[in-house]
Amino acid sequence: MTTGYHIVVCGTLVPDPLQTLEPVQSPAGPALKNEAMLPSVLDPWAGHALYEAAHLAKSNQGSKVWLVSLGPKAKLQQLMMTIAQKAPFELVVVDGSASGFTDSYEIAKALAGAIEKIQGLDRSRLLLFGGCASASRDASVIMQMIGERLGIHDQFLGVDELKAETDGSLKIAERVEGGKYQMSVCAGPPAVLAWATGNLPEPPNNPQIGMANMRNMMPAIQKAQPAGLAASTIQYAGVEVPKQQRQTRIVKDIPAEEIAKDILNWLKG
Amino acid sequence: MEKILFLAHTQPDGTLPKVALEAASAASDLAKKISGSDLIVAVIGKNAKAAVKQFGSLAAEKFLTVSGNEFETSRYSSDVVALEAIARQAAATFVMAPTTSRFSRVLPGVCQRLEGRIDTHVSGMDVKGEQLTIQRWYYRQRMMATLSRRTRPWFLVVDSGVFEALQGTAKEVAVEEVKVSLPQDIQRTKVTGYESAASGGAETIRPDAEILLVAGAGWTKKQSDGQVHIKEAGELILNFITKNQASLGSSKSLVDQSSEGQEVLSFMTHLNQVGQTGSTPRHAKGLSTCCHGEEPHVVGWRFINDRRAINLDPNCGWAQGKADVLYVADAFEVMAKINKLQANKSLV
Numbered sequence: 102m103t104t105g106y107h108i109v110v111c112g113t114l115v116p117d118p119l120q121t122l123e124p125v126q127s128p129a130g131p132a133l134k135n136e137a138m139l140p141s142v143l144d145p146w147a148g149h150a151l152y153e154a155a156h157l158a159k160s161n162q163g164s165k166v167w168l169v170s171l172g173p174k175a176k177l178q179q180l181m182m183t184i185a186q187k188a189p190f191e192l193v194v195v196d197g198s199a200s201g202f203t204d205s206y207e208i209a210k211a212l213a214g215a216i217e218k219i220q221g222l223d224r225s226r227l228l229l230f231g232g233c234a235s236a237s238r239d240a241s242v243i244m245q246m247i248g249e250r251l252g253i254h255d256q257f258l259g260v261d262e263l264k265a266e267t268d269g270s271l272k273i274a275e276r277v278e279g280g281k282y283q284m285s286v287c288a289g290p291p292a293v294l295a296w297a298t299g300n301l302p303e304p305p306n307n308p309q310i311g312m313a314n315m316r317n318m319m320p321a322i323q324k325a326q327p328a329g330l331a332a333s334t335i336q337y338a339g340v341e342v343p344k345q346q347r348q349t350r351i352v353k354d355i356p357a358e359e360i361a362k363d364i365l366n367w368l369k370g
Numbered sequence: 371m372e373k374i375l376f377l378a379h380t381q382p383d384g385t386l387p388k389v390a391l392e393a394a395s396a397a398s399d400l401a402k403k404i405s406g407s408d409l410i411v412a413v414i415g416k417n418a419k420a421a422v423k424q425f426g427s428l429a430a431e432k433f434l435t436v437s438g439n440e441f442e443t444s445r446y447s448s449d450v451v452a453l454e455a456i457a458r459q460a461a462a463t464f465v466m467a468p469t470t471s472r473f474s475r476v477l478p479g480v481c482q483r484l485e486g487r488i489d490t491h492v493s494g495m496d497v498k499g500e501q502l503t504i505q506r507w508y509y510r511q512r513m514m515a516t517l518s519r520r521t522r523p524w525f526l527v528v529d530s531g532v533f534e535a536l537q538g539t540a541k542e543v544a545v546e547e548v549k550v551s552l553p554q555d556i557q558r559t560k561v562t563g564y565e566s567a568a569s570g571g572a573e574t575i576r577p578d579a580e581i582l583l584v585a586g587a588g589w590t591k592k593q594s595d596g597q598v599h600i601k602e603a604g605e606l607i608l609n610f611i612t613k614n615q616a617s618l619g620s621s622k623s624l625v626d627q628s629s630e631g632q633e634v635l636s637f638m639t640h641l642n643q644v645g646q647t648g649s650t651p652r653h654a655k656g657l658s659t660c661c662h663g664e665e666p667h668v669v670g671w672r673f674i675n676d677r678r679a680i681n682l683d684p685n686c687g688w689a690q691g692k693a694d695v696l697y698v699a700d701a702f703e704v705m706a707k708i709n710k711l712q713a714n715k716s717l718v
């Protein structure tokens with residue numbers, strides 16, 4: 102009997118959140134100034150999905166993890182230097198723009214196509230992981246669209262916990278309104294789980310894992326297929342960074358009681 | 371001719387979320403502005419027929435429902451089938467819906483089935499001539515785009531706090547129940563209930579609150595006496611949010627402490643986190659305490675206009691044009707005074 106999960110994690114790079122971003126117009130629509138040069142990180146929620154995947158795979162013998170990334174391959178290669186040591190996975194690269202301004206429909210189509218082509222992927226054991234929202238488009242739509250394209254109708258969004266039960270079922274906690282979790286039990290794979298923060302800290306670097314990953318990463322990057330995104334159907338009328346500078350009034354050297362009164366007046370007003 | 375389908379769902383207690391009333395007025399407004407368009411209202415839920423009356427004052431061509439026990443709770447496999455059936459029956463060219471956890475999960479899948487296009491977190495709309503443009507944020511509230519699409523159906527999922535809620539009393543309307551044939555494997559997922567994310571079940575997240583109180587990692591750091599005061603910090607914070615019915619937000623550093631095994635505030639979870647990898651709540655006022663105000667945190671304050679902060683450090687991020695007022699003070703002392711002043715008032 103085959104056991105274990107086949108976990109496909111979708112995730113790509115986003116600009117480092119500490120960078121100042123400025124929109125510019127490019128022939129293909131809006132883009133970020135110096136986009137190719139901006140330092141990037143693995144999209145944070147997709148990163149949590151990857152760490153959860155690695156953890157689940159480790160505790161379920163016979164499991165395997167793939168990371169499917171759609172982004173410019175040269176930048177993905179750089180990104181892999183930082184995440185290759187975090188978790189064992191096989192990389193699948195789709196070469197294309199990782200911009201937030203691309204059309205989600207096209208991205209989902211390209212990613213679903215790449216997943217369909219993965220050799221040896223057992224779709225009956227598939228858990229499709231990703232982040233619950235990207236730090237670029239921030240739309241929370243791609244995972245569900247890929248799920249539909251792959252015919253997976255058990256889907257979960259904003260997942261913080263997944264427990265594989267002994268009967269093969271999956272116990273899942275999803276974020277809902279008011280600081281609550283909706284708890285569900287899913288009979289088993291295939292399922293789509295778009296992760297929020299989960300429960301695991303970022304794993305420490307492990308050079309052995311890094312070495313093993315690197316063996317397949319370079320070939321994966323070399324044989325990356327172009328995403329082949331059709332022209333976007335979005336017409337952008339403009340992109341702007343709002344003026345956010347406030348004139349901060351700094352109040353100091355006054356007793357706590359005075360500050361407390363000032364705050365109470367403000368709260369009432 | 372545009373067919374504008376407005377979608378809502380009931381909550382587990384049978385009521386409609388407030389954001390549904392806001393999205394309803396946005397949909398109605400759109401129908402008025404696009405000449406010759408039709409508005410169709412649809413509700414799903416256990417007792418959708420009762421709930422749809424809330425929208426009775428809308429000038430809708432039709433009112434559709436999908437009702438029954440299978441639609442009481444929020445589950446992808448049943449919701450996707452029901453909403454697809456509604457959208458097809460309505461021959462919708464626009465689908466407008468509120469941002470809720472239920473619709474956020476399912477609508478992208480419905481859109482995919484209809485080969486449509488979807489934009490979520492819509493935070494503004496404008497119609498010029500016959501063309502709708504919308505506004506939404508990119509890169510986690512760091513830039514705002516104005517855009518339009520020609521492809522139909524175009525799904526628009528609108529954020530809360532953007533549009534005025536629909537006014538008007540409930541009114542009896544003629545309802546069409548949409549036939550939905552649920553596939554056999556619908557029971558693969560069973561919703562078993564709800565749990566509070568915080569240990570002890572303290573309710574600290576109140577999306578409709580006037581005030582957001584943000585707590586940062588400073589609350590758990592060594593203070594001027596060289597000690598940490600976690601218990602006292604917890605009491606001060608909980609006291610404030612209970613008294614003011616405020617919602618509680620957190621910095622990432624504070625909520626990360628639990629996964630790093632440090633002593634923590636038990637009622638604080640990742641769901642409280644505001645910022646780049648947290649939430650972007652909407653409240654009229656925000657008070658930050660013991661939080662440095664770094665950029666990845668402050669992007670989560672995009673929709674909080676009136677901002678104040680208490681921090682010991684006069685050069686913290688809030689001082690750099692991110693807050694309207696920065697009180698350079700010890701938050702332990704100030705919060706204790708606030709709580710005391712409020713307690714005294716309530717005794718009078």
Ligand SMILES: Cc1cc2nc3c(=O)[nH]c(=O)nc-3n(C[C@H](O)[C@H](O)[C@H](O)COP(=O)(O)OP(=O)(O)OC[C@H]3O[C@@H](n4cnc5c(N)ncnc54)[C@H](O)[C@@H]3O)c2cc1C
Nearest residue numbers: 586587588621622623645646647648660661662667682701
């Ligand atoms: C990819 C990425 C994503 C991120 N996403 C987020 C996010 O979503 N949300 C987020 O918050 N951060 C995020 N961060 C982290 C962010 O950069 C900061 O590290 C974090 O916000 C710092 O939290 P803090 O201000 O609570 O803690 P600290 O930086 O430790 O600041 C504590 C503050 O408390 C003050 N203080 C201490 N004692 C007192 C007292 N008695 N009275 C008053 N003030 C006191 C200190 O002066 C200090 O300013 C992210 C970072 C990265 C790299």
